[in-house]
Amino acid sequence: MLNIKHLTQYNTRSGWNALLPPRVPCDQKPAKTRFASIVIGAGYTGLAAARRSAELEPAKEVLVLEASEIGEGPSGRNSGFVSVVPSKPMANAYGSAEDDALRKLRISLAGQEWLRSLIQEHNIDCDWDEESLRISAAATPKGAVDARNWLQSLRTWGFTCRVLSDEDRVAGLGTDYYTTAFDFRPRALVQPAALIRGLAASLPANVTLLERTLVTRVEGTGPFQVQSTKGTFTADRLFIANNAQARDLGMLPDRTVTILTYAALTPPLDGRELAKLGAAPIWGMTPIDSMGMTMRKLKDRFLVRSMSSYGRETDPKTVRNELTRLYRNRYPRMNSHAFEYVWGGSMAFTGNGGFFFGEARPNVFGAVGCNATGVVRGTINGKLLAELACRSQSQLLTDRLRQVGPNWLPPEPFRGIGAMSRMAWLRHKAGREY
Ligand SMILES: Cc1cc2nc3c(=O)[nH]c(=O)nc-3n(C[C@H](O)[C@H](O)[C@H](O)COP(=O)(O)OP(=O)(O)OC[C@H]3O[C@@H](n4cnc5c(N)ncnc54)[C@H](O)[C@@H]3O)c2cc1C
Structure with a gap:
């Protein structure tokens, strides 16, 4: 029996999901x-794989098993940045790092386009926003150098970038904490729990979703027996889309680490308090430094995301205290730095930034390791994975198969010691960016 309860059931609810009306989970075991x-x-990857395979094989039935509830997994816990920026470009047998970056960009853009079209087609009410200010910012001289390099890469890849003047930066964000900021597009903002709920609610009729059902074991070589807390189900084909927990089912046991990160939402703020958070009514900011703080000004609340931990969830009180301190550092003039919701979520990280995508063994398909940008990457990986499984060919799929996968990581305890030492070093190096 696997000990994965602690990674699919979190200490606290997702704040995004808590803001939405109550939803009845699909947790009745199907007759078949x-x-x-x-x-x-049933995150972005799993739902995309289910949707696409059901579309390509309309006469075949697909079952999606989700340990938690839609909206309570990491797909409903993230910061809601819909980012198409290529993950770390890597040269390989198919071309240079620059070729790799452009291939990755095309794939992510296709993912964003698919998401946009699904939202329109199914009227998914998820605050999808491609207009508001979406900036990257740095607070130190080293951060400013990194920002300049990053800006140059984004421009090479065709992003539209606008560097904010000192005046615009301070007025826009409502703080002089940062010293460099630029807006770049395309990049969208979304209410992630509303998005994942809408994607689940609009699955094709030949998909059955079963929530509150933890898969504990997979047996056989096809057909596969999938043992779960609601009994055993059988299928000819499997899609492993449980990201940070895929390792527990024997998928890439030596290629990923589970990292958690944390977010918090304030209670509704009045007009005077909102004005202290910058002139723009809505904005989103991601940090240049990987250990920095993500922030979003919403219509009536403020969101922060920061901190990381290895393998297990940090207790909510510690998280609340630390996020409050970081928020206060940036916005000392707020009347209150109280949060209404504080939560964490897990992600699968790889050592070299490469994601696993493909057929791990006959009829077992997996897409694992989107690092911290799974809204688009999970979606497009899931879609392309279904196309691979259904033997549907495209240039995007060929390009996806040409990416470098994750490299080998040493076993525990060395893996954990390595990951935690690296995080501590990055945190120290980040200084004021943290
Ligand atoms: C606080 C936070 C902020 C983030 N911000 C962003 C952001 O702004 N933009 C962005 O793109 N990404 C962001 N991310 C990362 C993003 O959430 C992930 O990359 C994305 O959710 C990955 O999607 P997925 O479908 O591959 O995996 P998940 O969303 O992790 O979905 C996997 C699902 O599998 C379920 N599961 C696990 N084990 C089992 C099992 N044994 N049986 C059945 N079900 C199981 C889990 O409950 C989960 O719902 C953030 C993450 C966090 C935690």
């Missing part, structure tokens, strides 16, 4: 137990 495909995990 035999399916053409089973998808493990």
Whole structure:
């Protein structure tokens, strides 16, 4: 039996999900137990794989098993930045690092386009926003150098970038904490729990979603017996889409680490308090430094995201205290730095920034390790994974198969010691960016 309860059930609810009306989870065991495909995990990756395979094979039934509830997994816990920026470009047998970056960009843009079209087609009410200010910022001289390099890469890849003047930066963000900031596009903002709920609610009719169902074991070589807390289900094909927990099912046991990060939402703020958070009514900011703080000014609240931990969740009181301190440092003039919701979520990270994508063994398909940008990457990886499984060919799929995968990581305790030492070093190096 696997000990994965602590990673699919969190200490606290997702603040995004708590803001939405109550939802009744689909947790009634279906009458049938035999399916053409089973998808493990109902995040962006799993739902995209389920949707696309159901579209390509309309006569076949797909079952999606989700340990938690839609909106309570990491897909409903993130900061809601819909980013298409290429992940770390890597040269390989198919071309230079620059070729790799452009291939990754095309794939992510296709993912964003698909998400946009699904939102329109199914009227998903998720505050999808491609207009508001979406900036990257740095607070130190080293951060300013990194920002300049980053800006140059973004421009090379065709992003539209605008560096904010000192005046615009301070007025826009409502703080002089940062010394460099630029807006770049395309990049969207979204209410992530509303998005994942909408994606789940609009799955094709030949997809069955079963929530509150933890997969504990997979047996067989096809058909596969998938043991879960709601009994055993059988399928000819499997999609492993449970990201940070894929390792627990034997997928890439030596390629990923589980890192958690944390977010918090204030209570509703009045007009005077909102004005202290910058002139723009809505904005989003991601840090140049990987250990920095993400922030979003929403219509009536403020969101922060920062901190990381290895493998297990930090207790909510410690998280609340630390996020409050970081918020206060940036906005000392707020009347209150209280949060209404504080939560954490897990992600699968790899050593070299490469994601696993493909057929791990016959009829077992996986897309794992989106690092911290799974809204678009999970979506497009899930879609392309279904196309790979259904033997549908495209240039995007060929390009996706040409990316470098994750490298080997040493076993525990060395893996954990290495990951924690690296995080401590990055945190120290970040200084005021943290
Ligand atoms: C606080 C925070 C902020 C973030 N901000 C951003 C952001 O702004 N933009 C962005 O792109 N990304 C962001 N991310 C990362 C993003 O959330 C992930 O990359 C994304 O959720 C990955 O999608 P996925 O479908 O691959 O995996 P997940 O969303 O992790 O989905 C996997 C699902 O599998 C389920 N599961 C696990 N084990 C089992 C099992 N044994 N049986 C059944 N089900 C199982 C889990 O409950 C989970 O719902 C953030 C993450 C966090 C935590």
